[in-house]
Structures are given as C-alpha cells and as structure tokens.
Amino acid sequence: MASYVFCFRCCRDGTFGPGHVPLKEVPVVRLDTQHVGNDVVIVKNGRRICGTGAALANAPIAQNKAYFEIKIQCTGVWGVGLGTRKCGINKVPLGADTDSWVLRQDGTMYHNGEQKGKLTDVPQEGDVMGVSYDHIEMNFFLNGAPLSTPFMGIKGTVFPAFYVDNGAVLDVQFDKFYHQPPDGFDSIMIEQSLL
Template sequence: MAACFCCFRCCWDGTGFSSGHIPLKEIPTVKLDASLMGNDVVIVKNGRRICGTGAALSNAPIAQDKAYFEVKVQSTGVWGVGLASRRCNVNEVPLGENTESWVVRQDGAMYHDKQQKGKLPEVPQEGDVLGLTYDHVQLNFYLNGKPLPCPFTGMKGTLYPVFYVDEGAVMDVQFDKFYHHPPDGFDSIMIEQSLL
C-alpha cells in the first residue's frame, strides 16, 4: 500500500510516469506585428489595438483566395486601413502616398500612389466597424456589415493588412471572432503553415 502512495506522489510531483515535460505548441494567430510597425506606434490588447502615430502590418500576409478582416474605430482622428507590402514605410502617415499601400482614410477617400482612387459612399464614424474582403482581385469594404459598392483594384504582390493612426485615433483590429459575419466564401486570414 505504501508503494502505491509513493508511485502516486511521484506522478503528482512530475517525477513518476513521465520523466520530461512535453510543451504544447501554441497555435499561431494573426495579429498586429510589433516588428512591422512604426517607431511611434503602440500596439496593445495582445496585438489587437493600434494607437500612437504610424502604421503596423499584420504578422501574416493574405495567402488564401478569399480573406476577411475588420477594424473598429474606437477613437477618431487620422487613420487608415487597407493592404500594403512589407516595403511600405510604416513611419509615413498617411499611407497611400506610394506604390506599396492601398488604403481607405478616415474621410472615406481611397488612396494609392498619391492618387485618390475612389471614395466610400458612407464615412466610418467613431464606434463603427469597417470590414474588408480581399480576393487577390478586389479589396471591398463593409460598414457595420453593409456592403459599400466601391471596390479597390490593381493590388499586386504579397500583401498584408495595414492600419495607421495619428492625432489620437485608436483602432481595434479583428482577424477572427468578427463583429459581423463575413460575406459568403470569405473567412479569417490563415497563417501560411495552416494552408498546407
């Protein structure tokens, strides 16, 4: 009987049946990437909130055919959201001033390469959720779940979701557990390993 308790105690203390600890691998999640952000950007809430001044890219590119992500405008100011390559200057605000970013700005204007390419019919306000879909042909926008008929086209290369803030703007990004159901055929961005 004493031997049985000794075995139980060794197992309980971690010195019994298994001599080594097997760590569980954490499933990678898409979030804002602290290594791909501007010098004056602050990322909090486990990579889900951006504030300060500058831009940040996600830690994963959009590799699948149809992807969806969202941003909630927590506090107004100067902000933008869209797609960019890793060559995008994350310290340059506003984005859309070069060939490496395609963004919609706080006034609804859509910019790429210093040119306004369109304008959303409704301007996002504080508390609104802006959804974005990308299928490697078009970047489409949704305001509080409602489609806005003003697509962005002409994006090229390996692209990442990008977000920028200035003048007190605060945005919360959602790469999963969305506020609104993604449009049919679209889903959250997958880390490339999970595509294999």
C-alpha cells in the same frame, strides 16, 4: 493512486514523464511589433493600434479569400487596407506610395498618392469596418453592410495594414468578428511549413 500522485507532482514541479512532448503555441494573426512605425503603440495583445504611424499584420494574405475588421475606438486620422513590407510605416498617411492601398477616415481610397475612389458613407467613431480581399479586389463593409466600392489593381504579397495619427485608436479583429464575413471569406490563415 500512483497516477494521481504523478499528476500532482507534474503540476507542482513542472516535470513530466519520459516521452513528453511540450505543446507548441498556436500562431495567431495580430499586429506585428517587428513591422511597425517608430511612434506606434501596439497594445491589447496585438489587437489595438494607437500613437502615430502604421503597422502591418504578422501574416500575409495567402489564401484565396480573407476577411478582417477594425472597430474605430477614437476618431482622428486613420486608415485601413493592404500593404507590402516595403510600405512606409513611419509615414502617415498610407496610400501615398506604390506599396499600400488604403481607405482613409474621410472615406477616400488612396494608392500611390492618388485618390482611387470614395465611399458614400463615411465611417464614424464606434463603427466597424470590414475588409475582404480575394487577390482580385478589396472591398469594404460598414457595420456589416457592403459599400460596393472595390479597390482594384493590388499587386504582390500583401499584409493587412493600418495607420493612426491625431488621437485615432483602432481595434483590429482577425477572428471572432463583429459581423458575418461575406460568403466564402474567412479569417486570415497563417501558412505553416510542413516538415
């Protein structure tokens, strides 16, 4: 009976016994509100981007094989890919500088202001775009199907990068994917420093 009373008191008062160690919140990958364009709006707990400009994820891709997705909620001008912390988050579209590699809404792939490729299938509203990256190439998937148009030559510490303009709205998935990632690929892991 005494333990029941103690438990009830803890829940009511928020007090805990001696030696209690509070649980830490497990870090999750989401859109980073510290690395976002001035006119970008981040909602849905860091999972939706709208407004005008770009945002990076709060974690770089450090593991060997990573995967993430976007769902195109509203069309407009948008892009998805990778960028360093130096990429122009207030400039739309990404891919115009040396620090971003993106797929744009019309299926073109850009880096450093140059078109590096073009998808044969152009994504539409409601489609889910998957992105895989293994530090050698970035690949895209449309509704789970590989598009076989790799993006090569990506350098540096990169983060998932997204931009929107002209009414575009993107929902970002860093886990609990719509489609199965390719073999060996998984959600982005946040590096933890060991004490």
